[in-house]
Amino acid sequence: MNDTQENAAIRLADYRAPAWHVDSIEMDFDLDIESSELSTRLLLRRDPAQDSPLRLNGENLELLSIALDGKTLDADAYRFVDDLLEIDNARDGSVLETRVRLRPAANTALEGLYLSGSHDAGFLLTQCEAEGFRHITFFPDRPDVQSRYTVTLRANRERFPVLLAGGNPDGVGDLDNGWHWVRFVDPHPKPSYLFALVAGRLDKITRDYVTADGRKVVLNIWAESDAIDRCHYAMDALERSMRWDERAFGRNYDLDVFHIVATHDFNMGAMENKGLNIFNAKYLLADQDSSTDDEYRHVEAVVAHEYFHNWSGNRVTCRDWFQLSLKEGLTVFREQSFSADMNSAPLKRIEDVSLLRRAQFPEDAGPIAHPVRPAQYSEINNFYTATVYEKGAELVRMLSGHLGKQGFRRGMDLYFERNDGRAATLEDFLGSLGEANQVDLMPYLAWYAQAGTPRLKAEGRHDAESRTYTLRLIQHGSNGHEEKPALPIPVKVGLFDRDGEMLDLHMDGQTSHGEKETVVLLDQAQASFVFRDVVEAPVPSLLRGFSAPVILEYEYAPAELALLLAHDPDGFNQWEAGQQLACRAYENLRDGVADDALIAWTDALALLFEATEIDQALLADLLTPPGEIELAEREASVDPQRIHALHRQLQLRLAERIGARALAEKYEMLHKCSTIKLDATSQAQRRLKRRTLELLGLVDSAETQRRAVTQYREAPGMTDRLAALNVLLRSDAPQAGSAVAQYRARYADNALALDKWFALQAQVPGDATLDRVKMLEQDASFTLRNPNRVQSLFGAFVRGNPSGFHRADGAGYRLLADRLLGLDALNPQVAARLATAFNGWQRLEPCRRELAHAVISELAGNDALSRNLSEIIVSMMQG
Ligand code: B3K
Ligand code: ZN
Numbered sequence: 001m002n003d004t005q006e007n008a009a010i011r012l013a014d015y016r017a018p019a020w021h022v023d024s025i026e027m028d029f030d031l032d033i034e035s036s037e038l039s040t041r042l043l044l045r046r047d048p049a050q051d052s053p054l055r056l057n058g059e060n061l062e063l064l065s066i067a068l069d070g071k072t073l074d075a076d077a078y079r080f081v082d083d084l085l086e087i088d089n090a091r092d093g094s095v096l097e098t099r100v101r102l103r104p105a106a107n108t109a110l111e112g113l114y115l116s117g118s119h120d121a122g123f124l125l126t127q128c129e130a131e132g133f134r135h136i137t138f139f140p141d142r143p144d145v146q147s148r149y150t151v152t153l154r155a156n157r158e159r160f161p162v163l164l165a166g167g168n169p170d171g172v173g174d175l176d177n178g179w180h181w182v183r184f185v186d187p188h189p190k191p192s193y194l195f196a197l198v199a200g201r202l203d204k205i206t207r208d209y210v211t212a213d214g215r216k217v218v219l220n221i222w223a224e225s226d227a228i229d230r231c232h233y234a235m236d237a238l239e240r241s242m243r244w245d246e247r248a249f250g251r252n253y254d255l256d257v258f259h260i261v262a263t264h265d266f267n268m269g270a271m272e273n274k275g276l277n278i279f280n281a282k283y284l285l286a287d288q289d290s291s292t293d294d295e296y297r298h299v300e301a302v303v304a305h306e307y308f309h310n311w312s313g314n315r316v317t318c319r320d321w322f323q324l325s326l327k328e329g330l331t332v333f334r335e336q337s338f339s340a341d342m343n344s345a346p347l348k349r350i351e352d353v354s355l356l357r358r359a360q361f362p363e364d365a366g367p368i369a370h371p372v373r374p375a376q377y378s379e380i381n382n383f384y385t386a387t388v389y390e391k392g393a394e395l396v397r398m399l400s401g402h403l404g405k406q407g408f409r410r411g412m413d414l415y416f417e418r419n420d421g422r423a424a425t426l427e428d429f430l431g432s433l434g435e436a437n438q439v440d441l442m443p444y445l446a447w448y449a450q451a452g453t454p455r456l457k458a459e460g461r462h463d464a465e466s467r468t469y470t471l472r473l474i475q476h477g478s479n480g481h482e483e484k485p486a487l488p489i490p491v492k493v494g495l496f497d498r499d500g501e502m503l504d505l506h507m508d509g510q511t512s513h514g515e516k517e518t519v520v521l522l523d524q525a526q527a528s529f530v531f532r533d534v535v536e537a538p539v540p541s542l543l544r545g546f547s548a549p550v551i552l553e554y555e556y557a558p559a560e561l562a563l564l565l566a567h568d569p570d571g572f573n574q575w576e577a578g579q580q581l582a583c584r585a586y587e588n589l590r591d592g593v594a595d596d597a598l599i600a601w602t603d604a605l606a607l608l609f610e611a612t613e614i615d616q617a618l619l620a621d622l623l624t625p626p627g628e629i630e631l632a633e634r635e636a637s638v639d640p641q642r643i644h645a646l647h648r649q650l651q652l653r654l655a656e657r658i659g660a661r662a663l664a665e666k667y668e669m670l671h672k673c674s675t676i677k678l679d680a681t682s683q684a685q686r687r688l689k690r691r692t693l694e695l696l697g698l699v700d701s702a703e704t705q706r707r708a709v710t711q712y713r714e715a716p717g718m719t720d721r722l723a724a725l726n727v728l729l730r731s732d733a734p735q736a737g738s739a740v741a742q743y744r745a746r747y748a749d750n751a752l753a754l755d756k757w758f759a760l761q762a763q764v765p766g767d768a769t770l771d772r773v774k775m776l777e778q779d780a781s782f783t784l785r786n787p788n789r790v791q792s793l794f795g796a797f798v799r800g801n802p803s804g805f806h807r808a809d810g811a812g813y814r815l816l817a818d819r820l821l822g823l824d825a826l827n828p829q830v831a832a833r834l835a836t837a838f839n840g841w842q843r844l845e846p847c848r849r850e851l852a853h854a855v856i857s858e859l860a861g862n863d864a865l866s867r868n869l870s871e872i873i874v875s876m877m878q879g
Contacts, residue, residue, distance in 0.1 A: 008867070011376045012322040018140055019050040020090075024148040027137065031155040031163075031199050033119055034106075037064065039099045040137040042147075046092040054090040057134035057141040059083045060112070062101040069094050085138045098138050108785060108826040112136050113197075116265040117224070123200020124160070125263055125278060127271060130321055130380045133192035143191040144319050144423035154181045155199055162222065164198040166190075166275040168256045186274060188254065189421060191317050196273030198261050203228040207235055211253050212246040223262040223285065226749070230285035233296060234260065234303050241304040244338050249412055251311045260284065260303070264751050267787050267829045268384065270302050272309035279306070282752055282788055288676050290753040292719045293683045300342065305335040316419040321380045323425050325372045325448070328384075329392020330429070333400070336393060344680065346571025350621050353546045353572070356394065357630050360386035361453050361551075365633065366839040367875050369451040373426060378871040381829050387451075394549040395447050398490055399430070401519065401547060403437050411436040443488045443523060450484050452477055456491070456522070458554040462537035469495065469534040474526040475550075489522040492544035493529075497536060500567030506532040517544060539563055544573050558584060558600035565604045571618050578605070582625035582650065583634065589646050589653075598650075602657035609658050609666070616670075617684035620691040625650055628802045632840070639845045644765050644803035648698070655695040663696040667707065676716040683719075690723040697731050705733040712739050722756060729764050754781055755792035762797040762804075769804035770811055773797050784823050787830045794819055798837035805837070806844070810851030813838075817855045820869065821862070828866030835859075835872045 026041040044054065063080060066073045068090060078087045090096065104124050107114035112135025115122050126136065134141040151165040157180040167186030174180050202222040209217045219238060221231040238260065245251040259276045266280040283302035286295060312334060313327035340348040363369060363386050370383070372392045377383055400408040411433030418432055426448055434441040457474040473491060477484035494517045495503040502516040507530065510518065520529045539560045543552050561584070564577035581604070584597030605623060608614060628647050632638045655663065670689040675682050693711070697704040705728060712724035725743060728736040740761070747753035762773055776782060776793055783789055798805045798816050805812040816837060824831035841852040859865070859873045 008378045009376045010378070010380075012320070012373070013375070015320055015322075017047065017050075018142060018145050019047050019052040020054050020140055021045040021047070021145055022140065022147040024150070025139070026150045026152075028152045029154060029197065031124055031153060031160060033104060033115055033122075033124070033159075036102045036104055036113060036124070037099060038102065038137055039097065040139075042096045042139070044090060044092070044094045044096060046090075048092070054087045054094075054096070055140070056085045056087070056096075056138040057083060057131070058085050058100075058138040059134050061135070061138065063138075064099040064101055065097075066099075067097045083134070096138075100137060102136065107135075109829065110265060110267050110787070110827060111829065114265070116200075116263040121201070121224075123162075123198065123202060123224075123263075125198045125200075125261065126196050127267065127278070128195050128273070129193040129271060130384075131193070133195055136195075139192050141192050142320065143193060143317050146189040146191050146317070146421070146423065148189050149186045149195060150183065151186075151195075151197065152181055152183045153197060153199060154179055160199040160201075162198070162200060162202045162204075164222070164259055164261070164276055166194065166196050166273050168275075186255075188274065188315070190274050190314065191423065194272070194274040194314055194317075196271070196276040196278060198222070198259075198276065198278070201225075202261065205231050205235055207239065209239060209242060209253075209258075211242070213252045215252065215254070216256070217253055218257045220257065221260045221262070221284070223281070227262060227281065227285050230287045230290075231262070233286040234279075234284045234299055237300040237303040238307060240300070240342065241307040241338060244304070244341065245308055245311070245334075248337065248341075249311070249334070249409070249416075251308075251416070253310060254315070258307075260306075264788065265786060267827070270306045272306040272313055274310070274314050277306045279303075280788065282755070285752060288678075288717045290718050290747065290750055292717075292722055292756075293678070293686060295718075296678060297339070297343065301335050301339050304338045305331055308334045308338070311416060315421065316416060317423050319423040319425050321377070321383070322373050322375075324380075324383060325388045325392035325395075326424060326426050326429055328389050329372065329394075330396050332389050332393035333396035336397075344571075344615070344617065346575070347615075347617055347621065349545060349572045350575050350618075352390070352393075353576075356386070356390050356549060357633075358627060360390045360549075361633055362629060362840055363387055363836075364391070364451060364453045367842070367878055368836060368839055368872065371449050371451045373448040375449075379832070379868045381868060382832055382871050391549055394546075395444065398447075398488075398548055399433055399441060399444060401490055401492075402441070402488075402521075403433060403439070407437045408433070446485050446487050450477065450487075452484075454487060454489070454550045456489060456543070456548070456550040456552050458491075458540070458542055458552065460538075460540050460554075462534060464536075467533055467535055469531040469538055469540075470528050471520070471531070471540065472526065472528045473520070473522045475522060476525075486524050489548045489550060490519050491522060491542060492517060492519045492547040494518075494541040494544055494568075494570075494573075495531065495534065495538035496541060496563060496567065497538060498563070500563055502569070503534065503538060508532070519547065541568055541570075541573055541577075543576075544570055546572065546576070556580065558597040561597075562600040562604040565601075565622075566607065571615070575618065575621055578622050579626050583631070585653075586625070586631055586646060586650050589649055598653060602654050605654060606658050606662075609662065615684060616688040617680075620684070620687040623654065623691050623695065625654075632802065632843075636843065637845045638840070638843050639848070640802035640806035641808065651695065652698045655698040658695065660696065660699045663692055663699070664703070667692045667696060671707075671711070674714075674716055674720065686719045686723075690719070693723060693727055697727050701731055705731055705735060708733065709735050709739070718753075718756075722760065726760055729760060748781075751781075751786075751788070755788050758782070758789065758792040759796035759800070762793050763801045765801060765803040767804070767807050769797065769801060770807060770815060773804075773815070784819070784826055787827065790823065790830055790834070794834055798834065806848055808847065810848070810855065813852050813855040817859055820859065824866050824869045828868035831866065832868035832872045835869055835876075838873075838876050841876065 022042045023045050024043045028039045030037045102113050104113045105115045111132040113126050153163040163182040165184040167184040170183040170185040172182045203225045204220045204222045207219045209219050255275045261278050262281040262284040264281045269283050270279040286299045308331050312330045318326050414436040415432035430441045459472045461470045504514045505518050561577045561581040568574040581601040585601040588595050588598040628643050670685050708724040708727040715721035820831050856876050860877050
């Protein structure tokens, strides 16, 4: 993102260490729904090397009183202007006391202290990352200021029986008038963004845990009473995560209690506040009647992610927000490694790479592209992106691959040891990893500094006489015209003979003689690598395991991809060959000049469909070609509706090739063993069953609709139920209406299940869906105030339904723009995230581009937009 509002931009290059630190902070809350009051006492420490006045951040705060070193300040001894409180005469060791009033019920932005749920039944909670703490009290709200927290919560006992904050419990007691108090002390100094409190009526489940180093910990998960029974899976996942981090990284938990709280009103997935994680209910609650298999896995992954932050983020935090990927990329990588260990590693890799291509590659190719470590921002909340998270995780994966498992562990041990209690930088990270292994990893910094997906061109040349195979690799940046420094790109390579056997690899100067797979490192613009004793021209399997986040360009013949699809023993690479072949098949259909790839792809999959030994979940993924968003990335002029039609045709050709009968038999076979169990085999069967039913629907509509009705009625769990409803909706089945109504009634009281109901309907392809979306907005349960609901209706429509959103008449763009305005007034973070759906508009075909441009320019001309939304819209106009 490139901000032209020069003065609003915050730059990495301008970083200065804090002039004032806060060694300890005491917070005393008097909590209530409409109005809460808070007294804060800061013990200040001055950096002797700097001479700036004391300046504290504060936003939307009503200052009730202020005193320095015990004396109330005169009005001319401080100034509160532009969200900064400047105080005269503070000195090293001064104590500043402020009292402020907060309005939680009126806080619709869900940042700072706010109310979740209704006035009468809801509870209070906080969200501080990135800069929410300044909405709670005056403070140097930046992650390199770390303090010891003592937090006392006071509230009416009946209305707020549960009072929680991060840290260890340090006393409770009764007060007058039916109020009570609870105190927490956190022994670990922390940045303000990790502060949290929760107050209200909540139930809990609890478990005792003993860490590998012998600490007794009480684990509590809290939720409203109607949801508490859906927290058991998360508790198991938490315990698995804690054990895994002890084993895999030697990291133990470090407080006496660990709380997780579920809320339905949350701007993102979850938050790793020290000792008091707060979760979007979507990533915590799970039960078989209302959660799909995918959702179970997401709960496990997010519970792990937030828990892992306790070390990668909390004990070692970020010096400034430019280093965000230091904690996020690293923690995503740690979560991915955990999930790969808990589930199937190749399937996890397929899921992660698909997400990268669907969410991060388009981001990197459009106007909001930014480096993993951005150089500047206007609103930091706009930088919690797929680039910082997912690409950031790929960079850590490359480093871990470079060092090997043990070397990476050695490096991580040194990183944690050296930086414990510090606010660190990416240089600190690369420095520790490198030093522990006596290698220089600093060249990888180039990856953190440049935006865009690099392209890697590969060419192979076989020389029969010398029996050598020369692989030439050439890298170039994403947009060609810009000169970018060369990146270190690790390329994992295997070679296949024409029978699909892997060759033993021999390279001069390499220790790994005779292995089937090796990693070559391209660390300059281009280089050649020579393999010896290669008798015939091999088929190279490149970038195995997706060893670097690049776009690979290699001129495979369709038959070569089919060979890899049939024989590659590595599940990820097998899938990848199929994806590349499917892209070529798609181009066959689009261009109408050849059908060699189409035939190769469908033939290879028809064979695999009959294979008995193949993993059923992998087969389901193999039978799924790249989605419409990925296909659009390959086009210079994008017509999303044409892409949708071709994508459908591609799958139709596959279904025809496999044949209605084979599909029906497989479906029946899988349907017979329907179960509610969650083990890997049962999940795999459901995944393949869903895919089979979808393909069958393309060749035998009426029969499939009948099957889907039965499946919907008899489904033992949500995975089957939702899959059936989806097929009914997408095939416009006569039975769809009653199934939709029945689902609505059945889950009237289950917000997360209703979210899926909105999303499924919003994602039905085609022009008619826009009117359906407008109708769904009228549903009694729809509200712009709840981020999950907004996401399930509008997010699903504008991001998950390209052919519905990109109507040729521009009505989708108009609808988005209108709702963005309403949403921005309530919740700027959610509005800004939704607005990124305009990404890629410059590559639309001319008519749609013109319509999108008109709508975006109109938004850009609106000077009432929040800083969040405005930054996104301004970037869209610039790209
Ligand atoms: N660290 C939080 C995200 C905070 C987003 C602030 N807008 C969750 C996570 O990545 O674990
Ligand atoms: Zn995170």
